Amino acid sequence: MKKVLLRDVAEKAGVSIAMVSYVLNGQKTDRINKDTAQRIRKVVEELNYRPNFLAQSLKLKKTFSLGFVAADIANTFSSQLARIISDEADQAGYALIIGSSDESKPRFERLINQLLNRQVDGLILAAPEGSDELIKALQDRKTPLVLIDRYFPDLLVSSVSVNNYQASFDAMSEFITQGRKKIGILVYDTTLQHLKERMLGAQDGITQSHSASYVTHVIHENHIEQEVFAAITSMLQTGVDAIYFTSNKLGIAGMRYLMNHQIAVPTQVSTLFFDETEVFDFYPSPLPFIRQPLADMGKKAVELLFQQMNDSALPPESIILETSFVHSHSSFTQ
Amino acid sequence: MKKVLLRDVAEKAGVSIAMVSYVLNGQKTDRINKDTAQRIRKVVEELNYRPNFLAQSLKLKKTFSLGFVAADIANTFSSQLARIISDEADQAGYALIIGSSDESKPRFERLINQLLNRQVDGLILAAPEGSDELIKALQDRKTPLVLIDRYFPDLLVSSVSVNNYQASFDAMSEFITQGRKKIGILVYDTTLQHLKERMLGAQDGITQSHSASYVTHVIHENHIEQEVFAAITSMLQTGVDAIYFTSNKLGIAGMRYLMNHQIAVPTQVSTLFFDETEVFDFYPSPLPFIRQPLADMGKKAVELLFQQMNDSALPPESIILETSFVHSHSSFTQ
DNA sequence: ACCTTTTGTTTAAACGTTTAAACATATCAG
């Protein structure tokens, strides 16, 4: 079965290719004869004509597709974000091409190049460590672009993120009012600003309470499980009575430990997580956590990106969304 | 900063556009002067020329992109599959456009149309209920296409799936050797063959053991939580001592119930799941499940698809992969 | 010396659209 072209429609309707194009795109409606238009539309229907996206894109210099490079698509955070962005893009008639850098800078760069080769109209990026210059270069090339989740303090780029510092700062009061005295903070060994801020916020929050101390353990990405286990072991030995997990994955590893070692939560140690996971549901006691407004983040990012695409002269805008503190995860979230 | 075109390279290198194209595509290598080729390559480098994918695709009638329509990308099963397929495609130089039908046939159809408009070179589909004719139509149009996970018994299309019937059948012996007498089976109200086979396999397995009976509860997709809760309540009242959850989501809902109601697993009721979830880790006792070979499924699907794309005359092939029975989920899977 | 190959390069059409500009005919004002 041969592909139906504009030419085929034109031929069958007895008009020029241009006419068909005009009718299909709703242009020159005031000029075109109603009957002709009707006839063309009928033929289009009959032949079930579908425009060739490639040809259109080539001509219009617009592919109606966006690229999203996630940090690690295996992580629920990324995949939920991807889903939201995809839906959002979809509604605007855009397709989303998704990549995952797996936190590797070279891979990130490769993905971006691929996306640009494919002429995506804009990018939403969860940038890995050390990718600042790369982002800068993209910006210099006037590539419409929005950072999500991650941001670089000395880079003036549009971004959507959450109040990492403040949320962490505020959350510590939870431990304080519980009367916790020694708080363990688990962080990654990273230069990523948003993670550093989670740590700093927590530390400052504790310090300023004047009623508790903290100990920070730095975990390396490639040995999460082992290092988290070691960190918690050490913490418990040194009388830590509350633990703040600054990320998703750290939290999961931590809970696995506490579960396996039958540590009573929150009696023996109190816990707090940045980010939510389905697994929390399955812990016998409620596990409080800081929730990021995923849907808003995704929507805002797409919105910002579209703005950039429509007006490249627009100055970069940084949106910082509020997180919320959730005391107990309802069993009835679907 | 202007886009660098083939023309720009040609100009700077003092040759025709064709020469640059030939050199870049490694064609006519025997004819082209080594020095000229070298010079061209140098200019390409200097100008950092990137071919325009659209123009290439239009000319070559190949977009080097595949479409994957997942059943529900929010489900780990789908997203893991997506990740594998994406990686596999990537390695072959193909991009993956992902959609999620959310088990809705109209949405499925819309997504497929979008993907075809975008001229993807092939499709991998987790088809929702009742989409047989649609698949058939695609096949008639000679669209390279592979079904994954789901299949339609009377449709001769390439597909990759697992031994749903046999796996369920065999798994029941687990309950039998435990001496379980009344087994509850939780299934969806669906016409999807793979799910029906999971149910039938289990039923036949139990029947043929001559030592236990079963009761089947049908759950409707849109009220999973409530209906699963009701079903389990009813089962427990009628002396069911083992439950087989035929899917991921049913299992999660079920475990949530058992957890909340402090039902002892496996002492009071034994459980068995089709599919694995991270949440299983967080249950105090090990939860046995049937594992699908996700990676193999994804790889095979891509492989099959590429075969189809290379030779459209190839007859459809159905690959059925083996599942494995996992007794206890290791706490150290990353 | 002349024809044939070989080597190296260019020309030009094609892929399937969009759209400015040109064209043709009908309608209208004076």
Added chain:
DNA sequence: CTGATATGTTTAAACGTTTAAACAAAAGGT
């Protein structure tokens, strides 16, 4: 009845590549 204007449609160039075919010059064979 004529020039202007409104109405309806077509022509042709462009988007950025690929590639068959044509061309030109050098090398080889007799």
